[in-house]
Every structure is written in C-alpha cells, then in structure tokens.
Amino acid sequence: xxxxxxxxxxxxxxxxxxxxxxxxxxxxxxxxxxxxxxxxxxxxxxxxxxxxxxxxxxxxxxxxxxxxxxxxxxxxxxxxxxxxxxxxxxxxxxxxxxxxxxxxxxxxxxxxxxxxxxxxxxxxxxxxxxxxxxxxxxxxxxxxxxxxxxxxxxxxxxxxxxxxxxxxxxxxxxxxxxxxxxxxxxxxxxxxxxxxxxxxxxxxxxxxxxxxxxxxxxxxxxxxxxxxxxxxxxxxxxxxxxxxxxxxxxxxxxxxxxxxxxxxxxxxxxxxxxxxxxxxxxxxxxxxxxxxxxxxxxxxxxxxxxxxxxxxxxxxxxxxxxxxxxxxxxxxxx
Numbered sequence: 001x002x003x004x005x006x007x008x009x010x011x012x013x014x015x016x017x018x019x020x021x022x023x024x025x026x027x028x029x030x031x032x033x034x035x036x037x038x039x040x041x042x043x044x045x046x047x048x049x050x051x052x053x054x055x056x057x058x059x060x061x062x063x064x065x066x067x068x069x070x071x072x073x074x075x076x077x078x079x080x081x082x083x084x085x086x087x088x089x090x091x092x093x094x095x096x097x098x099x100x101x102x103x104x105x106x107x108x109x110x111x112x113x114x115x116x117x118x119x120x121x122x123x124x125x126x127x128x129x130x131x132x133x134x135x136x137x138x139x140x141x142x143x144x145x146x147x148x149x150x151x152x153x154x155x156x157x158x159x160x161x162x163x164x165x166x167x168x169x170x171x172x173x174x175x176x177x178x179x180x181x182x183x184x185x186x187x188x189x190x191x192x193x194x195x196x197x198x199x200x201x202x203x204x205x206x207x208x209x210x211x212x213x214x215x216x217x218x219x220x221x222x223x224x225x226x227x228x229x230x231x232x233x234x235x236x237x238x239x240x241x242x243x244x245x246x247x248x249x250x251x252x253x254x255x256x257x258x259x260x261x262x263x264x265x266x267x268x269x270x271x272x273x274x275x276x277x278x279x280x281x282x283x284x285x286x287x288x289x290x291x292x293x294x295x296x297x298x299x300x301x302x303x304x305x306x307x308x309x310x311x312x313x314x315x316x317x318x319x320x321x322x323x324x325x326x327x328x329x330x331x332x333x334x
Contacts, residue, residue: 036059036060036061036078036079036080036176037077037078037079037178037181039059039176039177039178040177040178040179040180040181041174041177041178041179041180042177043056043057043058043059043177044056044057044058045174045175045177047152047171047174047175048155048156049133049152049153049154049155049156049171050137050153050154050155050156050157050158050159051139051142051146051153054150054151054152054153054175055150056129056150056152056175056177057150058128059176059177060079060127060128060129060150060175060176061128062082062125062126062127062128062129063079063080063081063082063127063128063129063130063131063176064081064082064083064084064112064122064125064127064129064130064131064149065081065083065084065085065130065131066083066084066085066112066114066117066122066130066131066132066135066145067085067131067132067133067134067135067154067163067168068085068087068134068135068161068311069087069134069168069311069312069313069316070084070085070131070132070133070134070168070172071084071085071096071097071109071131072097072098072101072311072313072314072315072316073131073133073168073169073172073173073313073314074131074172074176075097075101075104075105075315076101076185076313076314076315077172077173077176077178077181077182077185078178078181079176079178080104080105080106080107080109081109081131082109082110082125082127083109083110083111083112083121083122083125083127084096084097084109084110084111084112085111085112085113085114085117086111086114087114087311088307088310088311090307092108092111095108095109096109096111098304098307098308098311098315098316098319099304099319100308100315100316100318100319101313101315101316110125115136119144119145119148122145122148123148127148127149128149128150129149129150129151129152129175129176130145130146130148130149130150130151130152131151131152131171131172131175132145132151132152132153132154133152133153133154133155133158133163133167133168133171133172134154134158134161134163134168135153135154135161135163136154136159136160136161137153137154137158137159137160152171152172152175155167155171160249160250160251160252161250161252162224162251162252164226164229164312165186165189165226165229165312165313165314165317166186168313169182169185169186169314170182170186173185185314186314188314189314189317189318190233192317192318192321193230193233193234193317193321194233196234196321196325197233197234197235200234200235200325200328200329200332201235202332203234203235203236203328203332204235205235205236205237206235206236206237206266206267206268206332207236207237207238207239207240207266207267207268208228208231208236208237208238208239208266208267208268208269208270209238209239209242209264209265209266209268209269209270209271210225210227210228210231210270210271211256211264211269211270211271211272212271212272212273212274213271213273213274213276213280213281213284214273214274214275214276215275215276217255217256217257217258218255218256218257218258218261218264219248219253219254219255219256220239220242220245220253220254220256220264221252221253221254222238222242222243222245222247222252222253222254223238223243223252224247224251224252225252225253226312227270227309227310227312228252230309230312230317230320231270234328236267236268239263239264239265239266241263241264241265241266242254242263242264245263258286261286261287261290262290264290265290265291265292266292267292267297267332268292268297268298268299268328268331268332269290269292269293269297269298269299270298270299270301270309270324270328271287271298271299271300271301272300272301272302272306272309272310273302273306278300278302281300282300296330296331297331297332298331299324299327299328299330299331301323301324301327304319304323305319305320305323305324308320308323309324
C-alpha cells in the first residue's frame with residue numbers, strides 16, 4: 001500500500017494544477033513587488049542551509065515562496081510574495097492561503113506548482129529571492145531554482161519536509177533581513193502554546209495519537225512531525241505503540257493496516273481525513289470500536305482546522321490552537 005501520510009505536502013499535489021506561463025518579462029497583469037517592512041539586519045547577509053551558506057546581497061523586493069508554509073511565513077513578517085505555491089489547495093481566489101492569512105496580500109500572487117513547479121513561470125516573475133525552506137531538500141530542484149535567483153533551501157536535516165516551525169521562521173526572516181521580527185513571532189507562538197498547556201495541567205502525560213485516513217488506509221504521525229510536536233508542547237505524550245512502529249521513508253509517519261488499527265488507541269486520539277469524506281472515519285466500525293472513541297476521547301478535525309493544524313506556520317498555529325483547544329478540552333473531560 002502506498003504510504004498514506006508519507007508527507008503532508010504530497011497530499012495536496014494531486015489536486016493542484018501547475019500554472020502555465022512562458023518565460024520572459026512579467027505581463028502587465030503579473031504581481032508587482034509590494035512595499036516591505038524596512039530590514040533591521042544589514043546586507044549583504046548570509047543564511048546557513050543544507051546547500052551551504054547563501055548570500056543575500058540586498059533587501060529582497062520580489063520574493064517567490066515555494067516551500068510548504070513559506071508564503072505564509074513571509075506574510076507574517078509583512079512581506080508579500082509575488083509568487084507562491086498553494087500546498088493545501090486553498091485556491092487562487094484565496095491567494096493560496098488559509099483564512100488566518102486572508103487579506104494580507106494587496107495584490108494576489110502568481111500561484112506556482114508544488115512538487116513540480118513551472119520554472120518558466122518562476123523566472124517570468126523575475127524574483128530576487130526564492131524561498132524553498134520546507135521541502136524535499138532535492139539537490140536538482142535547488143540547483144534549478146538557484147540558477148533563476150538567490151534561493152534559500154532547507155536547513156541541514158530538513159529534508160522530506162522536516163523543517164520545523166522555528167527553523168523555517170529563522171531561515172525566512174534571516175533572508176528577508178527581519179530576524180528580530182522572526183524571533184518575536186516565534187516567541188509569541190511559543191507563548192500561546194505554553195499558555196494553553198499551563199491552563200490544562202490535566203493534559204500532562206496523557207498519551208495521544210495523531211492519526212489520519214486516506215483512500216488508501218490509515219496512518220499516524222511520529223516525533224519529527226509538527227502535528228505530534230504541537231500536541232507534545234501542550235503536555236501530551238506520543239502513543240508508545242505508534243512510536244514503536246517503523247517509520248516510513250519520510251521519517252515522520254507510519255502506515256497502519258486495518259488489522260492493527262487498535263494500535264492507535266490512546267488517552268486521546270486526534271484524527272483527520274485527507275481527500276476523503278470525514279464520515280469515512282467517523283462511520284468506520286473499527287474506529288467506533290476503539291476504547292478511546294467509545295469513551296468520547298477522540299477529536300476528528302477537517303477543513304480549515306485540519307489545514308491549520310497541518311501547516312504549522314505562526315499564523316496557522318494561532319488559528320489551530322483557537323479551534324483545537326476546546327475540542328481537546330471536551331475529549332479529556334468526557
């Protein structure tokens with residue numbers, strides 16, 4: 001069976017269409033660079049990545065954000081990309097971002113493909129900086145992008161979409177000359193999570209499974225995924241049964257057969273569907289037979305809540321906490 005949660009980014013790819021665009025100067029309809037906040041760091045500056053030190057000569061004015069969450073990270077810093085990848089298929093009408101980031105663009109970006117972006121479309125936007133900080137870490141992709149413009153790729157160890165929230169913010173904010181603002185946003189997000197954890201000491205030490213189901217079956221996330229990391233930061237502990245399973249090639253998920261579905265049982269289960277109807281979880285007899293579900297200790301999320309929880313940017317984490325905390329309260333009080 002194909003891995004159901006090999007990497008969250010791949011899951012959106014099937015429904016995304018690449019933006020067709022020929023190389024050359026931007027048309028009159030192409031997004032133009034927007035006024036960015038004044039940099040607080042001095043240029044030229046260097047950013048450490050898996051591919052070595054990257055030098056950014058001057059404050060970028062035309063940014064193309066391709067990595068999972070890169071566009072929202074730039075927006076949180078006050079920088080509006082002229083091109084962006086839409087990993088969660090929010091759509092052109094939504095500027096490729098969730099409701100937590102709506103209204104942050106003055107002018108819509110050119111929506112670029114994800115796993116197989118149109119390099120011609122990227123070049124046509126004449127970027128002076130390309131962000132690809134949360135992705136596969138593929139050398140060929142990096143080489144092609146850096147031939148177009150200065151490119152900040154994944155950090156050391158960030159391959160297979162394993163760049164965490166803090167590292168992504170550090171890379172993006174540093175490249176934009178806004179490292180102090182990046183630090184502030186990380187501190188703010190961590191304070192929000194800490195406040196939620198402090199308000200719920202009853203969560204401390206409870207086991208949790210972060211599970212998902214696709215048309216191909218069940219899977220669960222393990223440490224290294226921000227889905228598990230967020231729950232751990234709230235005080236929960238990863239289900240040891242899930243932790244004991246061999247990880248898939250991506251490094252942050254496991255495949256679970258129907259025959260072994262009992263392994264996802266924990267003090268609390270957080271589950272979400274991917275490109276299937278939510279009822280394929282909630283009406284599944286095996287799901288309903290799990291002790292945690294029978295006791296009401298389950299949270300099934302979908303739509304914007306699932307997207308925010310999965311994306312893990314500073315903006316989406318705030319939204320996810322606002323929506324998820326009440327659901328976790330209900331699941332741990334029943």
